[in-house]
Amino acid sequence: MHDRQGTACGEHGQDLAEFHGVSFLSQRLEGRIGVCSMSPPRTPDDEINSRPHDETRITPDAPMPLPPTVAQGFRTHLKPRQAELLVALAEEQHLGRAADRAHMTQPAASRALAQIEHMVGLALFVRSAQGMRATPAGEVMTAYARHLLGIGERTAAELAALHAQATHTLRVGVLPSTASTLAPRLLQALLRTDPALQVVLTEDGLHELIDALRRGSLDLVLGRMAPRPPEDELLEYPVRADPIVVVCRPGHALARLARAHPAQLAACGWILPPPDTVLRERLEELFRQADVALPPGRVHSNSTLANLELVRQTDLLAVLPQGLAEQYAARRELHIVPLDVAFTFGEVGAVVRRNRIASAALDAALAWLRQQRSAGGVHDA
Structure with a gap:
């Protein structure tokens, strides 16, 4: 029986993506569901010849083994089209749109999903008012699918370069x-x-x-x-660590100050980073700690080059990582405004x-x- 398992693993190992995918999926499912070591699939002869004392015992301290269908799923090849469908479903949360992305009809996509769920032995997606949501097993399988697709893309790119x-x-x-x-x-x-x-x-x-x-x-x-x-x-x-600094043009009124307080910064026009960015979060934290309202942005931009030019040619302020700002300050294209507080980019x-x-x-x-x-x-x- 050990030889049969070795042969099966060897056959799968010939596919590089699948070889890595099996290890990846095993780790993710074991971590999410909890399994003990798995034995190879049993044959009818094994069942006839088995004895009571050979059976696996589940103790209170031992994790529950996976259902047979899940254990077999570890060694089942997920086809590229199936992997694409799982990723599309997780991102679109809609069967029709996911089917379009995977270049399938909706009935074909529904059948493909049912096949994967049968292979794994667990429901991967559930319908809700917000659309199709991944179950915990669905999240594991989606990560597995992304892993396989990524290996395929990387391998194709490497082979193309070598060719x-x-x-x-x-x-x-x-x-x-x-x-x-x-x-x-x-x-x-x-x-x-x-x-x-x-x-x-x-x-x-x-x-x-x-x-x-x-x-x-x-x-x-x-x-x-x-x-x-x-x-x-x-x-x-x-x-x-990457500190953040406030910058202005060299001729700006703030450039004449030895130290600037957030209240003085708030009185100026700003180029604000877009919401939900790290720079925006750090800037909001700076004003919040000083009990000063975040100034309204005249411009909201994440374009570094555009921001640099706007600061150089206007009286607008902006924030930049210190390493980048120092390069322009050394050429006298920008001025770093000294602050009486410090904040970092992480x-x-x-x-x-x-x-x-x-x-x-x-x-x-x-x-x-x-x-x-x-x-x-x-x-x-």
Whole structure:
């Protein structure tokens, strides 16, 4: 019976995406539902020859084993179309729209979902007034589906690069706050030591970059660290704290002050970060601590380049990460307003997936970041 299990695992192991997916799904389901070690599927002969003392005993301290259908599901290949449907259902929360995204008819999508639920042995989605909602098992299977699709995208991209030329690629996502400080120094170090390396750099918001990282479209995100549960599929490598500063044009009235109070800042016109962004949260916290109302924004923008030009040419104020602001202040293009309070952007560093395909370029990037952490962070030259 042990040989049969080994053969089955070997057959699945030939598919790289499935090989990683089995391990990933096992961990997620064990963590969400709680299982003890599983035996291989039993045959009729096994049932006839089994004896009472061979049966598995469930003690009060032992977790309940998964139903047989769930255990078998660990070794069942989830097809790409099924994976796409699960992700679409989780995001659209509507069967018709999810079917369109997966290029299926609605009846076909309904049948596909029923097949997956039969395979797993648990309901994955329930209908509610707000649409189709994922059950806890549905959340696990959706994460599994994203994992498989991400591996497929990454493998296809790597093979395409290898087919075009003998090289390798590192796909890096950056926030505006890290695009001109941490990212260039990391890439300089990597390109200097690896002449064959190709880098694809993508700048976007934090939520968009993290979503792309979870899908496997990015290998690494350079940005702000955020609290994550221990079982999260992402790992963080913090590098340094990133203070936030208020900036104005060099000829602004605030540029003549030795120190500015939030009340003086509130009397000026502002370029405010969009709501639900880290910079906006930190700015609101600054005024709240000083018991001053957040000033109304003349402009709401997350465009770093546009904000820089507006500050340089008007009397509007803005907030920027200190490392970025210091570069422009050194060229006398901006003035950093000294404050009588301090506020930070939090720690910045790298975020990667736990279940990632081995990559020499990514390993080198993480080694460089760990070295910077030990040296006290990345500083402007």
